[in-house]
Amino acid sequence: MTRPTPSPHAPRRTRLLPLSLLACGLAGLSSLPARAQTCQFLSPVGGNGTTNIVTKTISPGNPLGRPNWNTDFYVTQPYSFFKFFFTADSSVSATYPIQGYLKFTDGSNLQVINENFAPQMGTGRQWDASAVPGKTVSQVNFKVGASSNMAATGFTYRISVQGCN
Template sequence: MQASMRLLLHSAVACAGGCLLTAAVPASAQTCQFLAPVGGNGVTDIITKTISPGNPLPFSRPNWNTDFFVTQPYSSYKLFFTANSSVSATYPIQAYLKFTDGSNLQVINDSYAPQTGTGRQWNVQAVPGKTVSQVNFKIGASGDQAATGFTYRISAQGCN
């Protein structure tokens, strides 16, 4: 029997005369795993990108969106962003949970101005009754071209 369980039983016997016994329950450690990026190279789950301009030419597309596969249910998600440019910039950051029923939920809508090499983590809870199929980052916006040319790293984890 574990020492903490023996102590709890011993305390229960000692308190049989009517004292109130409370026991601290250790929190179980959260386990997280990186989500694979859609279209990734299979080598790394951390994506590095440089923000491209919006659609100045017909048929051109900005590289603002990055999706990560969700292959099992998770109770929460961790989304990571790190500025990777040599000059500080303001990054327009949005993130969405995409669901198997075709709907989505915006979970981040932020203009973030980190120092070079620093970043941020967002913790996002799963939505009860919905099954997440992808986590989407959108970094860059046609209404805010100031971050064009700046580089960043992103990744996502699923946690239980």
């Protein structure tokens, strides 16, 4: 039986990780070929400049304001691939969507994560996404939660993104 060839723009893998490993940045746990990797955390848009790890609580959308489901991270140089990190800081009995996007300087974007997830408190996940040849990434977007599943309201999590070569 032949295995289908994955899309070159699909995330490389998904891995459940203990909280202690996520806190360390996972420098040596990639399934990429053995080679020296240089990764740096990307700064969140609207961040305070003191941390590149964003902590959020899923809130409902309302007519007077926007929900806080989206978080963007600045990309200030070209990278070969990106690491998306997620850790659950609280627990809810709900499954909710997690999406990730690469945003390009030409205004287009590419969805690289699209999963429904129901993590236990203190667990996390990492996704890797390759850069797209011929395109320049300007931002990376993480979206957690959606108006179609309000049972996740109140769930607290941490996210961060690294750019790697």
